[in-house]
Amino acid sequence: MLRFRVRLPKGKEPVSMDLDGTTTWGSFVQSISSLTDVPCSQLRILSGFPPRPVEVGDGAASIASVLPGGGNVIVQVGEADVVKGKTEGRYVPPVDGKWHFVRRVCPSDNSCLFHAAAYVLRNKSRVDGPSLRKECADIVQAYPNVFNEKTILDRPNREYVDFIRNPNAWGGAIELMVLSFLTQTEIVALDLTSSNVLHFGEDNNYTVRAYVVFNGQHYDAIAMNPMFNSPQESEDQVLFSSTDAEVLNRARRFVADEAKKLRLR
Structure with missing residues (x-):
């Protein structure tokens, strides 16, 4: 059993999640999507220190193979896919020059x-x-x-x-x-x-x-x-x-x- 402390985008307190190591990455992301009401495609998950985006190519991969130690996970919204090309990190619109x-x-x-x-x-x-x-x-x-x-x-x-x-x-x-x-x-x-x-x-x-x-x-x-x-x-x-x-x-x-x-x- 792996224990995660998940910091949601607007959550004031981390959410504890105990997951079996065989839980798929896709199921984990879907659970976070349900907690945040944010589509899976717009979720950005970070782990480690300093926190880095977790990139998983196969949603069927087990959570134990992706984050074997459990621990702290930070969830952000958005992968900036509205910007042309491949963009890493959050995106904020440019400020109006008259502001x-x-x-x-x-x-x-x-x-x-x-x-x-x-x-x-x-x-x-x-x-x-x-x-x-x-x-x-x-x-x-x-x-x-x-x-x-x-x-x-x-x-x-x-x-x-x-x-x-x-x-x-x-x-x-x-x-x-x-x-x-x-x-x-x-x-x-x-x-x-x-x-x-x-x-x-x-x-x-x-x-x-x-x-x-x-x-x-x-x-x-x-x-x-x-x-x-x-x-x-x-x-x-x-x-x-x-x-x-x-x-x-x-x-x-x-x-x-x-x-x-x-x-x-």
Whole structure:
């Protein structure tokens, strides 16, 4: 019997699945399709560390031959087959050149990083910050050989997990790196005080990018909207192509303008 912890596209908690090793890959994918209401052809399944797409040519292959150890599985939607040719990774449409960046202010409650990340990584969610904090802790706990004091953590794995689960603990660069890995999304953090730009996950060939801003003490999300300074968050675009240099340049200009406003206050 193999045990899987499956992270679904919009699920707040991983789903546990216990499968016999002889279960076919096709049956496994069909089960995920039933859980997500997403056609099998649009599902993208990742495993390993860092997570990589699982490519199986024969749906009759046993799950034991594909993922012999069980473990963590990440499910994404879409293989970008709307793009001409063979495209790997998620696809986001190009942004309209007339759209504007807008800052979405997040609560100052010691979880601002997770609120900002939830907005850009969880489809503009204003409520998923706490669950992202928990997912961050869970993924670190699941990979102690990767996340430890000898690699990127500033303390032992177990101590860090207990620390970041505390709702009063601030998040920062470590958490952005973990969330980038968790969501398979490059995260760009732009500093309002120094104009520095930090990239998280840029070496992993992620096709999608999200943006947050910070001032040394607080994080907010930024998005693009068809109207200047629009309050209509439902119209925001929060994910962009990681190869779109123009969007990155526009984000830099927007942050520079925001920094000037802060200095004038």
